[in-house]
Amino acid sequence: MTATVSAPEATPARPRLSMAKPGTRQHLLSIANLGADGIAEVLRLTDMFVEIAERPIPRVPALRGKTVVSLFFEESTRTRLSFEMAAKRLSADTMSFSVSTSAVKKGESLRDTVETIEAMGIDAIVVRHSAAGVPWQVANWTEGASVINAGDGWHEHPTQALLDCYTIRQQRGSLDGLRIAIVGDIRHSRVARSDVLAFTALGAEVTLVAPPTLLPPTLETWPVTVSHQLDAVLPGCDVVYLLRLQRERMQEALLPSLREYTATYGLTRQRAGLLSDQALIMHPGPVNRGVEIAAEVADRFNSVITRQVRNGVAVRMAVLYLLLGSGVDLGA
């Protein structure tokens, strides 16, 4: 069983994500559990699934007979659809469970819900929850199913980080030595936490750019540099990664106004001019056009935001295949 500790320092012997062996189960809970080798393995397989996606019938029988459940306690369109499409393209059966249609609203505990679903005989649970740590709890409460973290609170979103790595690699060949700026609400961002772990594992230099109120309280052990001056960071960037700004942050006295945020940390058209011609512009979506990024910048040709979404399916196919794979030849 995979260790369930998120921090890299806490897992000296990193359990590697690899082809499932009979009688064992593997989870994808955190990028920290994967390490550089695990990430590389996912990216290598993703190449194969990207190729499959371009076939006339983009479907392989690799997971025929397997059942994948998406268990989403928080609204999500793209991540849930992306996982479901990935599972279908691998010929797995899929079930979808969302909070509005479930017994959870009738007072059933999280554990009861999870145990009920597992009792149906399923192979993987894809979990999204607004509370950090829920995928760890689900893994502890189940016995047979693999658990995939599709986003837990502010904590992690490993498949987003994997598809981000894949997208960057696709454009630039490698992440090694790239200078990547992650801009915006790092404090509340599961994408940022997973991306920092993944980008730095692959050799990138990461700079976090945000007002102090939107940074995690302690960054001493993070392998990053911090800046509050976006204008100073942009000229040297190979990749600028913008995070979505939630509008309720104003109510928590973290920001005075959206306008001030856009003026100091938004990628306006003028500010985008500071970027080199090769610099990539990324965003996990959904985009707040006009807040963290100007509409015309989001649509610029070196913005790879829609490519991120497309790669998401192939990356999730690779993850499902690695966790559940029956060893069926992908060419079949």
Add this chain to the structure above:
Amino acid sequence: MARDEVLIRGGTVVDAHGRRRADVLVAGGLITAVGPDLAAAGHTTLDAEGCIVTPGLVDLHTHLREPGREEAETIETGARAAALGGYTAVVAMPNTDPPIDSAAVVRQVLTLGATAPCEVAVAGAITRQRKGELLAPMAEMAELGVRLFTDDGTGVQDARLMRRAMEYASALGVTLAQHCEDASLAAGGQMHEGEWSSRLGLPGVPAEAEELMVMRDLALSRLTGASIHFLHLSTAGSLALVREAKATGARVTAEVAPHHFTLSDADVAGYDTVFKVNPPLRSGADRRAVKQALADGTVDAIATDHAPHAQEDKEQPFDQAPPGMLGLETALALALTELDLPIEKILALLSWQPAAIAGLGGRHGGPVAPGAPANLAVIDPAATWVVDAAQLASRSRNCPYDGRKLTGRVRHTLLRGEPVVIDGEAQR
């Protein structure tokens, strides 16, 4: 020969007056003789070979959950857990439902506690409904023997109200105890704010949320001349403030909980809600500061903050699960295992010093001498055991030490002369 006579044979007596090899004879609820080789014929004899015979332990901070949350704990099950942990008295915290904020609820708890296998003393609320708005009838509760008042679970946020409470209490000869937490700074926090909360993506409670209220209450104690007891201090900064205040003669006492010298915020890494507690598990540096403050006398008592929660309440997402962990059955062993202190010092922190703070001196906390009430614990300091949460006497299972090997175990506990625990088994 009295039918209820009990001889504790072969042990070493340790109390506030020191240590000596002695048998202890008990009858009619009192200690009748202390000395070597007391006659054994016809008595109930409890073996204490290799053991320490000590005044029973006193817990300043127990959540018994009754009335209101009997599915988590009752006065009876909590008192049994206490007896198994070597306690002969516990102070029941007032955050029940209804809260202990009136003579009627005090009477209810005292009545239920009268037949329990451990003496149940009561802490009353400082404010009505623990809402921090209006004073609770402290005199009426003090009349029934309440000696400690607190809104534990939350701190009294309003400085003027706390000042008035201190002034009012000082005429009653009672002590106010504060759960130090600035609610606005701590709002939404799920664990200690720091390296681990940053990594785990959980909102944090900064150490300063506790320290601000420690500072304020030390100032209010100076202003009013009233004494103040600080509950479950958890940060190096709080302990430094208390150390400094004591050096200048402030009327302050302080307790710490076993989990704050045993565990740290790194234990939250697996998101097991059994490690969610308030004040939260702090950094490794804070944990070392707690141990230091126990060693140098800054801290007066180890108190469990025993906080039972039903399984279904704890099996929720981390941010929804209630804070709190069990403590009564493991506190002594954790102190003996984790603290590098002489056993006399550990027992002072667990028995006679808290007995004095709770106003229970005279009945609890010794000395072990003829004529004194026979509230005693017999401890095997060398026995090792493995904690099995499923075997605990508490009705709840939220014990963070499951599977942990500990040194030091309670063999016998005597309440008013009656052996309520014999060889680690509860007798009722």
